[in-house]
Amino acid sequence: MQRLIQANGQPHFGLFEQAPDEINYRDFDFRSPMGRPLGRLAKWRRFHQFQYFGLISDQLIGGCALASLSLAGIGFVYLFHPASGRMLEHQFKLPLGFGTDFSQRPNDGICELRSGRNLLRLENRGADKRLLVELRDGTRIDAQFSEAEPAFQPMCLNTPTATNGWVYAQKVAGVRCTGQITSELGEFDLAELGAFAHHDWSAGYMRPETCWNWACLSGQAGALRVGLNLSCGVNETSFTENCFWLDGELLKVDTVRFEFDRDEPLRPWTIRSFDGQVELRFEAHGLHQERMNLGIMASNFKQIFGRFRGELRPHGRPAVSIDNLWGFVEDQYVKW
Template sequence: MSSLAQLIGTDGQPLYGRLEAPVQDINFTDFDLRTPMGKAIPPGRRGRRFNQFQFIGIHSDAIIAGLAIVRLRWVCHAFLYLYDTQSGAWKEHKFTRPLTSGLVFGQRPNDDVTAFRHGRNRLTIRATPRPGIRQLRVSLADGTRIRATIDESTGYDPLALCTRTGFTGWTYTQKASARVCHGRIDWQDRKYDLEALGALACVDWSGGYMRHETSWNWACISSRLSDGRSLGLNIAAGVNETGYNENTLWLDNRQIALPPVHFRFDRYHEKHGWALTSADDSVRLHFDPVTAYRDKINALIMASNFSQYLGRYSGEIDIEGETLHLERLWGVAEDHYARW
């Protein structure tokens, strides 16, 4: 996998746009960060204003798992949810610690460790460029265990995007969906063999000097079409559309850019379906929510109203002279407000 060495150049500015390859080093402290009035912020204080997170979703017709590790200005946070699609069993875990206590979070998306520890609960994501894998290890006090390996070698072509954010900031995001995933989840006296289930994974590594107050919607699918081809989908609105957008489809690992997409849903009637449509009518999707992970924080120093829905997508996407038909594919849809 080819890559770019660093995001911030010698002029103190990042590379903007949809990049030709992922970036090895998100050297954010080299960015010429300033206040809106132009006052320079010294390198030693730049780390406090930098937010970053890594999310991994594992999807199959039997089990769906979602895990995130988050570094914010005043706290670090992690969550894990598990959903058995057959029985409807659901379990979620949330952990929060002050500042960076218990947190390890590097700045190399494809060659580093992201980890969170809270008592007997440990969550670790380790990315290794050779041979090109991302390992997920979870060990929780209640006995839940995850040992999963995501293939990031053959056909790995992630989205790498950097856009302006607010008046003085930027956001870098690296995402890939529908990646082959091996390993096992042990939960509720059941053992889920991810390879046997044909599980596919999505990975989202994002960081930046984000808006103090922000919101976004996000849609993600890691599944297979009825003809057996893998389909990964990443659609977002509200955060990375400053001259570019991050909307991307992976068809059998081949990356295809998509146009801007509008999310239509009723935030206060959560069982209602969502519609995702593009202005050129090439994206026509319907999402039926089934269950959700939610988290609300309203504190003096920060606030978050976060909902990530699990459900099924149906509809059509027109690409390169072909119409892809999605028939009740599992995926997620996200609605998030944040002040940090």
């Protein structure tokens, strides 16, 4: 598929074997809930895009996100050292997205944020993905992975949202990661750490006020490379983004339920799928959180990292034991 939006102004919906070449949102026939055609300003204001790159190993955990929210460009990066409990965090908020540049080509483009001497960049070149972070405090992250060798099937999905929107999501988890990290926490070679990566490229016309939970893990379970992507609250209209990967093979999962204490998110979480393929318990070790309330825009965001235990039960196959694998959960409220 070359373009997500068809000639009639309507999106392609469903699960795709491969990503569209372009998320051509400007060609979308965007209308109000009452059917009135909306113009270019409304298309720009309501279109949101974000990208996330996560790193997982026993010795180092990291995450970097970029978001283009029309009225603001937002980015964050953090590194967590489990052995010492030390954490480095940096957040950036740029009015109207000045200093940001976002490509609408999921597999052929660059999304980046520049703020003074700080750079966050995510590069997508076909099956190859790269994270480059250079900060004024000397922190440098250069991490990459490939979906080509060994072969990996990303999850590519477009779902309708609310009355008049849609969300395209492209997810990867359970791939080996290479590269170098230099920071106050030390110097790290990701290949030597046996690090894994996960990646999220999402864009579209999301609900103006929404919330979601998300879970992701990547690691080695016995002889299998395992990745997991579960969500509740964004992409459950007609289709779901829920899935896990075994040695790069994509296996779909039904809807999921997150059970946790919103007031105490560092207490254990339980995550179960309706079809019985997922039964997991998550124990937190730390979190990255942000709160923002500007009236017309608001966010209450918690990304929590820790360890998963439980089972994945693919239909017609032996169960896969998940024993202390690192990963993430998320609790997010947003108005945009």
